[in-house]
Amino acid sequence: MIGYCIATYRCYDDKADFAKKAQSIAVGLTVGSWTELPEAKKAAMEKHLGKVISVDVHEPVNLVAGERYADIRIAYPDVNFSRDIPALLVTIFGKLSMDGKVKLIDIEVSPEFESAFPGPQFGMQGVRDLVGVHNRPLLMSIFKSVIGHDLTGLEEQFYRQALGGVDLVKDDEILFENPLTPLEKRVETCMRAARKAKETTGQELLYAVNLTGPTSQLNANARRAIAAGANALLFNVLAYGFDALHELSADPTIHVPIAAHPAMAGAFYPSPYYGISANVLLGKLMRLAGADLVLFPSPYGSVVMPKEENMAVRDALLDPTISLRTSFPVPSAGIHPGLVPLILRDFGSDVIVNAGGGVHGHPLGTEAGGQAFRQAISAALAGQPLREAAVQAGNEALKAAIDAWGVREA
Amino acid sequence: MIGYCIATYRCYDDKADFAKKAQSIAVGLTVGSWTELPEAKKAAMEKHLGKVISVDVHEPVNLVAGERYADIRIAYPDVNFSRDIPALLVTIFGKLSMDGKVKLIDIEVSPEFESAFPGPQFGMQGVRDLVGVHNRPLLMSIFKSVIGHDLTGLEEQFYRQALGGVDLVKDDEILFENPLTPLEKRVETCMRAARKAKETTGQELLYAVNLTGPTSQLNANARRAIAAGANALLFNVLAYGFDALHELSADPTIHVPIAAHPAMAGAFYPSPYYGISANVLLGKLMRLAGADLVLFPSPYGSVVMPKEENMAVRDALLDPTISLRTSFPVPSAGIHPGLVPLILRDFGSDVIVNAGGGVHGHPLGTEAGGQAFRQAISAALAGQPLREAAVQAGNEALKAAIDAWGVREA
Incomplete structure (x- = not known):
């Protein structure tokens, strides 16, 4: 819709006149009052x-308290707010977030609003180009424990992860x-370990x-890290706000991929x-703000997100109808090699398989942990x-992983 | 607790061993693993x-699904995170927020952590000094509608509000x-209206x-506003993150009170x-980050927050055991003069009575709207x-307000 950003809300109320509520949102969050305005003023304020785009009431056959809701779609004129995510969110869900049972379940920004956002600098394709891998899902691993460890400990951990492929x-x-x-020391140390591992792995x-x-x-810290050799960044977006991510991704001097961590997301979506909802929080807004990779809880592992929500996040990150670069989906937490078939069934190759305990906890060690994933x-x-596959020669790491954690075939 | 910040969580689970869960939080969100560490390593990692400070299980007599919970208190060593709110929140509620039914219901930061925060620059006392009022609650009003209005419209609205006292x-x-x-134009225009009204009101x-x-x-925009004459700021803290508020309040060149708006808070606390929970989000963290005034939904009006939560927010903003300046509580939304006795019962004089519709919607106009509140x-x-009081001579504005909206005596 040209010149309007559309928000969809799910509102629960046992008795409300949802059409009236929708109208009060559309007026209350924009011009403030309408029906009492003189006609001449209405003409000036119309823009x-x-x-109200639609009001879709879900009326339970037998009313159970708390189960009646409506999905309400409201279009907000772009002219009312500046082209940044704080202004968008405050407009569509600032005051309204506190007005009863109401969840923001979708956002469709206008092309004009979107044009203020360069989006991911690399995106899925750019990240693949950087690591030179185009024909398979990527594999990411997480340090096992880092707090209280020194540079030597980190270097050793890094090297063993890297050796696993x-x-x-x-x-x-x-x-x-x-x-x-x-x-800076951490970057130098880890990048040295990466170079050393490359001599073996290529x-x-x-x-x-x-x-x-x-x-x-x-932004200055990002530049320091890059000057020390960093070739990617991890960022706790929700602790700083989406605009901070946007300002990192829009900064031409910070030309490395940014991985958005979902820390604190559970305070919003469940x-x-x-x-x-997760598709907005970890999907659309992360991509709009410029995340090249987005981590989110998988439906497979220990920290769970329902499958349907997970697929909605994936769709938002990869949606081809959005003109921004795509963001690489990284379903995370509780992932072991035996879950790889499920991940590929749901994401195809457009995914980063990400594991911590599933790498470091491998019975044959961290290096074998990475190898088991690659074999899977x-x-x-x-x-x-x-x-x-596990019983074939050369796949001993996969066999040991399956013996330890089992398999869930797709 | 010296050297530790303590977080309290309410965790719901029908079957969980909460003591075990508490232990896994304490280890998982700090050193990562513990029991398998060699003794020498344990000595180094202990700090x-x-x-786990406490695990208080609420075991329903007859188990109703979803009603069994525990309040779990965990102390996190300050040495693990930098002295800023993003680091604190990511540590105590980053990953954990996504781990089942768990709500962050309290935070107690250590004196060392708190020492990195100057807190409110003015606080309640400082704001009172600026307006020269020490013997009554303050009165704040909100523009009725602003979007689509020009400077002339705003000036007129401002002047009429100001005339009401x-x-x-x-x-x-x-x-x-x-x-x-x-x-800058807005600031100049409104401050001119303020000076003009002062000729009448003093x-x-x-x-x-x-x-x-x-x-x-x-920060630069704040300085621009101040250079144009602004003597206070409103800030949508949650759209930018608590650290952005901290950086405003800690900036010596931005020496005006900051009012924290709760926009988007409903995405977190209900x-x-x-x-x-509201006492953490709108209470402790807002004060720590330096809000001189904090707006939050009142339990009286249209956008409601339960009374108990409201009082917890108030207590956090005013808690005399915290060494920071206090933050002025501003319970908001749906306030009319007939609610003033309730507000004073709950807040005493340490409150700012804040109204929009309750001022502009007054039957005798905006100016009478302010007067009615002052009389109340x-x-x-x-x-x-x-x-x-309403039938006394001079209190006609109050009478008209009560005729329109009624009274709820304390």
Whole structure:
């Protein structure tokens, strides 16, 4: 819709006149009042007035308290707000978020609004180009434990992960600036380990170092990390706001992929009645703000997100009708090699398989952990059952992983 | 607790071993693993290990699914994270927010952590000093509608509000940078109206102009507003993150009170199962980050927050055991003069009575709207029933307000 951003809300109420509620949102969050305006004023204010696009009431056959709801779509004129995510969110869900049981379940921004956002600098294709891998899902691993470890410990952990054939290694999101492993030293140390591993593996590797610190120093800290050799960044977007991510991704001097961590996302998306749904929070807004990779809880592992929500996040990150570059989906948490067939069934090759415990907890060690994933990915891509692949020569790491954690074939 | 920040979580689970869960949080969100560490390593890592302070299980007599929960308190070593709110939140509620039904219900930061925060620059006392009012609750009014209005319209609205005897006027939080009423022009226009009204009322008045724009420009925009004459700021904290507020309040060149708007807070606090409770979100963290005034939904009006939660927010903003300046509580939404006795019962004089429709919707106009509130405040402070005060000579504005909206005596 040209010149309007559309928000969809799910509103629960046992008795409400939802059509009336929709009208009050459209007026209340834009021009403030309407029916009492003189006609001449209405003509002048028309372009600022929100519009009710649809009101879709779900009326339970037998009313059970708390189960009656409506999906309400409201179009907000772009002219009412500046072209940034804080202005958009405050307009469509600032006051309204506190007005009863109401959840923001979708956003469609106008082409004009979107044009203010360069989006991901690399996107899925750009990240593939950097690591030189185009024919399979990528593999990312996470440091096992980092707090209290020194540079030597980190280097050793990094090297063993890299030897296993992973394409990316990410910092733990709870590793902040600290005297044991300060930002620049950490980058230098880990990139040295990456180069050393490459002598064996021949593989390019991205290291997403955790970008932290005062908001006003984020871009400068990113430049420091890059000057020290960082070739990717990890960022806790929701702790700083989407605009901070946008300002990183829109900065031409910060030309490395940014991986968005979902820390704190569970404060927003899980309730059916309140908050912001995952497809908006971790999908559309992350891509709009410029995340090249987006981590989110998978439906397979320990920290779960329902399958349907997961697929909605994936769709938002990859939607080909959006003109921005795509964001690489990274379903995370509780992933072991035996889950790879499920991940590929749901994501195809357009996914980064991401594991921490599933790499470091491997019975034969961290290196074998990475190898087991790579073997599982090869088998799953070939349509070969993992148990069958596991008994082939050269796939000992996969066999040990399956013996430890089992398999869930697609 | 020296050297530790303590988080309290309410975790719902019908079957969980909550003691075990608490232990897994304390270890998982700090050192990562513990029992399998060699003894020598344990000695080195001890200072990084989270500690379970208490696990208070609420075991329903007859188990109803979904009603069994535990309040779990975990102490996190300060040494694990930098002294900023993003680091604190990512540590205590980053990953954990996505791990089942878990709500962050309290935070107690260590004195060391708190020492990195100057807190409110003015606080309640400082704001009172600026307007020169120490013996009654303050009165704030909100523009009725602002979008689509030009400077002349805004000036007229501002003047009529000011004539009614309000102490503060705040922008609508959805008024962003726009060609009709750009920041500096808006400030100049409204402050001129304030000076003009002062000729009649003799009153000092704060105008909280809405601070918006790109994150990196917030402090510069604040300085522009101040240079144009602004004597207060309104800020949508949650759309930018608490650290952005901290960076404003800690900036010595931005020496005006900051009013924190709760826009988007409803995405966090209302669910019993998920998110962050209001006392933390709108209470402790707003004060820590330096809000001089904090707006939040009142339990009286249209946008409601349960009374108990409201009092918890108040307590967090005013808690005398915290060494930071207090933040002025501003319960908002749906307030009319007939609610003043309730507000004073719950907040005493330490409150800002804040109204939009309750001022502009007054049957005798905006000016009478402000007067009615001032008359209600005087009566309530004197312990006089409003209906009795309303029939006294000089209190015609109050009478008209009560005829329109009624009274709820305390």
